[in-house]
């Protein structure tokens with residue numbers, strides 16, 4: 481899913497009680513440490529253009545940071561440590577694995593399939609890209625319902 485949707489899902493599901501910014505951050509973080517950094521670097525060097533970058537233009541480090549951000553093997557132990565330290569904070573951090581759950585079925589092998597068990601296994605599925613309208617519009621619909629519900633409950 482797109483990074484803004486991830487951030488809002490994180491807020492709506494895990495940040496509506498406490499630590500809203502933590503949930504927003506962890507909801508978006510897997511994409512921020514990969515494509516977000518790449519975008520910043522391209523803007524800084526004047527190489528930015530609108531649209532999906534070609535696989536050939538993507539640097540090697542991005543594949544690594546993408547895998548780190550999109551693996552349960554990495555995120556669950558970190559959240560467990562957070563849980564030992566502060567339960568409410570760990571609740572907000574659950575936006576991170578939810579990001580992975582959302583990306584897993586909605587990325588194809590052609591462009592950054594989600595490596596949920598990296599670095600132990602290279603297991604990935606050939607999902608349906610989230611850019612298809614029949615994924616994208618329901619995403620907006622359900623996200624809107626969730627956020628309106630949270631807003632009305634306040």
Ligand SMILES: [Zn+2]
Nearest residue numbers: 481510511583
């Ligand atoms: Zn992602």
